[in-house]
Amino acid sequence: MKLASGYHIHVAEEFLKRYVGASCALLTTSCTDALEMSAILCDVKPGDEVILPSFTFVSTANAFLLRGATLKFIDIKPDTLNLDEEKLPELITDKTKCIVPVHYAGRLCNMGEINKIAKATDCFVIEDAAQAIGTFCDGKSAGSFGNLSAFSFHETKNINCGEGGALLVNDRRMVERAEIIRDKGTNRSQFNKKLVSKYTWVDIGSSFVPSELNAAMLSEHLKDIDYVNNARLNHCRQYMNNLKELETEGHFRLPQLSQKGLGNGHIFYIILDKSKNRNEFIEFLKGHGIQASFHYVPLHNSPMGEKLGTNNSILEVTEEIAKSIVRLPLYVDLKKFEIDYICDVITQFFHAHTSNVRIA
Numbered sequence: 001m002k003l004a005s006g007y008h009i010h011v012a013e014e015f016l017k018r019y020v021g022a023s024c025a026l027l028t029t030s031c032t033d034a035l036e037m038s039a040i041l042c043d044v045k046p047g048d049e050v051i052l053p054s055f056t057f058v059s060t061a062n063a064f065l066l067r068g069a070t071l072k073f074i075d076i077k078p079d080t081l082n083l084d085e086e087k088l089p090e091l092i093t094d095k096t097k098c099i100v101p102v103h104y105a106g107r108l109c110n111m112g113e114i115n116k117i118a119k120a121t122d123c124f125v126i127e128d129a130a131q132a133i134g135t136f137c138d139g140k141s142a143g144s145f146g147n148l149s150a151f152s153f154h155e156t157k158n159i160n161c162g163e164g165g166a167l168l169v170n171d172r173r174m175v176e177r178a179e180i181i182r183d184k185g186t187n188r189s190q191f192n193k194k195l196v197s198k199y200t201w202v203d204i205g206s207s208f209v210p211s212e213l214n215a216a217m218l219s220e221h222l223k224d225i226d227y228v229n230n231a232r233l234n235h236c237r238q239y240m241n242n243l244k245e246l247e248t249e250g251h252f253r254l255p256q257l258s259q260k261g262l263g264n265g266h267i268f269y270i271i272l273d274k275s276k277n278r279n280e281f282i283e284f285l286k287g288h289g290i291q292a293s294f295h296y297v298p299l300h301n302s303p304m305g306e307k308l309g310t311n312n313s314i315l316e317v318t319e320e321i322a323k324s325i326v327r328l329p330l331y332v333d334l335k336k337f338e339i340d341y342i343c344d345v346i347t348q349f350f351h352a353h354t355s356n357v358r359i360a
């Protein structure tokens with residue numbers, strides 16, 4: 001069977017467009033590239049300010065820094081670890097061009113409030129939805145709220161094709177230019193639609209179109225989205241039930257659930273109490289064959305952040321969370337008995353330590 005060139009890209013894009021409910025979906029080589037495209041599309045330039053959390057992956061920052069923007073880091077909320085929208089007004093100036101909410105662990109930021117503030121102050125909203133495929137709130141998908149949004153299909157995400165991403169365009173005025181920027185600044189997509197007789201250089205752009213191979217893998221994997229996210233959410237629920245008692249005893253805090261739920265089960269984490277030694281905890285788990293990890297070094301504390309002098313405000317919650325968060329194993333094929341085992345080992349750690357304290 002001979003398929004039209006770009007067939008698999010088209011299939012995956014049609015799926016994403018409908019699934020998210022956007023005007024347009026463009027597959028990209030990564031979420032990083034989708035964020036870079038967003039910065040170009042918003043005409044971010046030197047002098048512009050961009051507000052983003054410091055508790056995020058580096059790509060959220062690099063995309064705007066590459067256009068010469070000044071980064072303004074905003075603190076996160078202790079319940080969702082998403083940006084604290086109440087701190088937006090004090091950070092917005094007449095230079096603010098974009099607000100970039102990151103849906104941490106696949107849980108939705110307070111998009112209603114963020115959009116309201118952005119509208120009143122004439123800023124673009126770009127959702128970093130890298131972790132949030134399949135997260136819905138009141139029937140609306142992550143990625144459908146901002147002017148633009150970026151998803152990741154990197155192998156570490158819920159749905160993946162090795163390396164890949166997508167730019168979702170909700171702002172119709174940006175669709176045509178998005179296609180041009182993705183394709184090296186040419187109007188090739190108009191040529192493919194037979195709207196022009198040959199294609200040529202019309203804008204800046206780069207090579208952001210993924211290969212058909214990656215797209216073919218992605219469109220297959222997208223069919224499993226409900227299965228994957230439900231399995232991960234069930235694992236999260238089991239962790240929550242098993243660990244409730246230890247939380248009551250004050251050893252750590254579990255993700256706080258609103259009625260909006262856990263999102264898409266991308267990450268399961270606990271926040272250790274200040275009195276606990278995270279390295280000791282992680283080493284203890286490792287000694288029992290369990291790999292636990294943590295992230296992020298807040299961007300403003302990273303070597304690059306310090307070089308840029310981005311320490312624009314006190315990011316109390318960010319720093320506290322970065323010191324005390326632990327991510328527990330979470331993947332589709334994790335078995336019920338394995339989660340029980342992990343939770344038993346965690347119980348052993350805290351009960352041994354508590355009794356030591358009592359003896360002392």
Ligand SMILES: *Cc1c(COP(=O)(O)O)cnc(C)c1O
Nearest residue numbers: 030031032057059130152154165
């Ligand atoms: C994974 C991730 C990215 C980068 O995604 P890539 O597809 O690897 O470029 C960006 N932002 C966040 C929050 C992420 O988790």
